[in-house]
Amino acid sequence: MPVAIRVIPCLDVAAGRVVKGVNFENLRDAGDPVELAARYGEQGADELTFLDVTATVDDRSTTYEMVQRVAEQVFIPLTVGGGVRSAEDVARLLGHGADKVGVNSAAIARPALLGEIADRFGAQVLVLSLDVKRSERTASGFVVTTHGGRTETDLDALDWARRAIELGAGELLVNSIDADGTKRGFDLELTALMRERSSVPVIASGGAGAVEHFAPAVAAGADAVLAASVFHNGEMTIAEVKAALAADGRIVR
Amino acid sequence: MSRPRRVVVLDYGSGNVHSAAKALERAGAEVELTADRAAALEADGLLVPGVGAFDAVVSQLKAVRGDEIIDRRLAGGRHVLGICVGMQVLFERGVERGTQTEGLGEWPGTVAELPAEVLPHMGWNTVQPDEGSVLFDGIADERFYFVHSFAAQEWTLDVMPPFPKPRLTWAEHGGRFLAAVENGPLSATQFHPEKSADAGIRLLSNWLRSLE
Numbered sequence: 001m002p003v004a005i006r007v008i009p010c011l012d013v014a015a016g017r018v019v020k021g022v023n024f025e026n027l028r029d030a031g032d033p034v035e036l037a038a039r040y041g042e043q044g045a046d047e048l049t050f051l052d053v054t055a056t057v058d059d060r061s062t063t064y065e066m067v068q069r070v071a072e073q074v075f076i077p078l079t080v081g082g083g084v085r086s087a088e089d090v091a092r093l094l095g096h097g098a099d100k101v102g103v104n105s106a107a108i109a110r111p112a113l114l115g116e117i118a119d120r121f122g123a124q125v126l127v128l129s130l131d132v133k134r135s136e137r138t139a140s141g142f143v144v145t146t147h148g149g150r151t152e153t154d155l156d157a158l159d160w161a162r163r164a165i166e167l168g169a170g171e172l173l174v175n176s177i178d179a180d181g182t183k184r185g186f187d188l189e190l191t192a193l194m195r196e197r198s199s200v201p202v203i204a205s206g207g208a209g210a211v212e213h214f215a216p217a218v219a220a221g222a223d224a225v226l227a228a229s230v231f232h233n234g235e236m237t238i239a240e241v242k243a244a245l246a247a248d249g250r251i252v253r
Numbered sequence: 254m255s256r257p258r259r260v261v262v263l264d265y266g267s268g269n270v271h272s273a274a275k276a277l278e279r280a281g282a283e284v285e286l287t288a289d290r291a292a293a294l295e296a297d298g299l300l301v302p303g304v305g306a307f308d309a310v311v312s313q314l315k316a317v318r319g320d321e322i323i324d325r326r327l328a329g330g331r332h333v334l335g336i337c338v339g340m341q342v343l344f345e346r347g348v349e350r351g352t353q354t355e356g357l358g359e360w361p362g363t364v365a366e367l368p369a370e371v372l373p374h375m376g377w378n379t380v381q382p383d384e385g386s387v388l389f390d391g392i393a394d395e396r397f398y399f400v401h402s403f404a405a406q407e408w409t410l411d412v413m414p415p416f417p418k419p420r421l422t423w424a425e426h427g428g429r430f431l432a433a434v435e436n437g438p439l440s441a442t443q444f445h446p447e448k449s450a451d452a453g454i455r456l457l458s459n460w461l462r463s464l465e
Contacts, residue, residue: 003376003426004396041450046377072275077398077448094304097271099400099448122305124373124400170373201375223371253377253396 004253006046006224007214007241008079008203009231011036014054016062022232033066037074040231043238045076046253049102049173049226052082064096071097081129081173087116094121102173104129105146108153108160111167118168123200128169132157132190133177142190149177157190158197165200172198173226176206183209186217186225195221211240215248257283258461261296264288265317267310269447273302273336276447280457288317297464299326303338307347307364307403308354310338320357323439327359332438332464337401340434340441344405359439361409369427372402378444380432383420387463388435388442388456395452397432397444404430404443412436 012020017031024030024039037048048070052063060083071078080093081102090101107114107128117126135143135152142157161172174194176187184207191204204222208214214225230236242252260282262274274284277300285292293299301319303310314320323343326333335343342356347364356364367374377396382389406428408421416437424432424443433442440460446453 003374003378003399006376068271071269071272075272075276075279075447075453076450077400077445094269095271097269099269099272099445120305120309124375124402125304171375199371200373201371223376 002251003223004046004251005218005222005245006203007044007238007245007252008047008049008224008226009040009045009238010049010051010205010226010228011232012051012053012228013063013066014052015059016066019053020228020232023234034069034073037070040238041074041076044242044253045238046224047077047079048074049079049081051102052080054083064092067093067098068096079127081127086113087120090117090121090125094125100125100127100171102127102129104131107164108144108146108155111163114164114167114169118170123168123170126169127171127173127203128161128164129173129175130157130161131175131177140193142193145177149180158193161194161198165198169200171201171203173203173205179207180205182207183230185209185213186220186222188216188220191217191220191222211236211244214241215245215250218245218248218250257281258297258464259283259285260298260300260461261293262286262300262302263293263314263317263319263322265319266313267303267305267338269304270302273300273447276454277457277461280454280461282457282461288319290318290322293322294325294331298332298334298461299323301333301335301339303336303340303342305338307338307341307349307356308352311342311347311354311356314342314357323357323359327438330438332440332460334460335439335441336447337443337445340443341403341405343439343441347403349403360405360434360436362405362407364403364405366403367406367427367430373400374402374426375400377449378424378426380422380424380444382422382433383435386420386422386433386435388433388440388459389422390459392452392455392459395449397442397446397449397452397456399424399426399432399444401443406430408434410436
């Protein structure tokens with residue numbers, strides 16, 4: 001039996017608190033990352049991703065404490081992304097209990113950062129996060145963006161992924177800016193291209209709006225599927241997503 | 254369990270030591286996070302974590318004389334549990350990106366890249382535990398969390414009676430590899446029990462129960 005398809009909820013945090021609304025019933029404190037992480041863990045989440053949207057350096061130290069509190073109480077893998085700019089940032093996050101670290105714009109600004117992280121901690125801790133948009137300017141038809149999709153770079157998404165893997169990225173978190181927020185399903189073409197052209201696991205992100213959307217992303221090649229609001233809003237549970245995947249013949253935990 | 258087992262998590266600069274320590278506490282152990290030689294020798298159990306490159310882990314481990322600590326414990330029949338790269342370095346050698354590094358050599362064999370199309374092997378996989386496995390008691394059908402590209406893919410150690418045959422647990426990714434070994438006082442898992450939710454905690458408590 002091969003490795004199970006991973007279902008990953010993504011939580012936005014700032015200053016050690018979950019900032020986008022999460023509407024679970026019977027929560028004492030909807031912003032407490034430990035309580036939310038535990039709840040998703042109970043629901044069967046295979047990993048958790050925290051995206052640090054903290055604005056200031058001062059706030060970031062509270063994020064490290066948050067990572068530590070979650071890691072001490074919830075025994076599933078934890079990825080932290082957002083604001084990672086150096087191997088020292090990675091050392092601190094891993095030291096506080098993160099298992100993997102997502103790197104995005106800092107790697108675009110300085111690709112050597114990827115090699116510095118992978119050489120020191122191994123490729124398995126390094127997730128390259130890409131915000132990708134359709135574009136006629138690049139050969140593959142997909143371009144890498146920054147600032148939440150508002151700024152286009154000159155990087156062809158597939159070239160960038162390939163280069164990042166050579167430099168040491170151990171996983172790709174592929175977020176479709178076109179699909180994000182539409183709730184009309186993942187970008188299957190993008191997912192398939194990424195899977196076809198890369199040798200590391202691919203996480204599909206952006207566009208989930210119904211349980212039926214997950215199986216096609218896996219059929220297109222996703223090793224893992226990530227979503228945020230549909231889980232937080234209670235529109236669906238992790239278990240329902242897994243049931244839909246299992247009904248499609250996919251292996252889930 | 255009459256009293257909590259005392260476990261040292263060897264803190265030598267590699268790995269997610271806090272999660273391992275907290276998971277052991279959840280499993281009922283009294284845990285100390287240290288590289289202190291006396292403490293590591295005296296504890297009921299020693300857990301050796303490991304994350305990153307094989308050669309880096311070996312040199313960090315040797316810098317705190319972890320190799321001697323492990324040898325001394327095994328000579329006295331005291332239990333040691335290696336996790337992930339903490340398992341890999343127990344073998345004779347590791348080959349990563351063309352570089353061969355000598356391991357601790359507790360077990361014969363080479364740790365090499367898995368013959369899989371997609372690496373790292375990342376996620377929750379099934380295992381095939383040996384009959385009579387202590388570690389997998391009650392959790393043989395569970396999935397465990399793996400994240401690695403390299404593994405030991407064969408086992409050649411012969412053990413003479415009266416010592417028990419090593420219990421081997423295999424898993425598959427591209428090919429067959431060792432997911433866990435139970436060899437007298439020396440055990441190891443390629444996956445991360447401290448990241449494998451309830452099944453992982455159960456495995457750790459199974460290990461704690463076996464400590465004498």
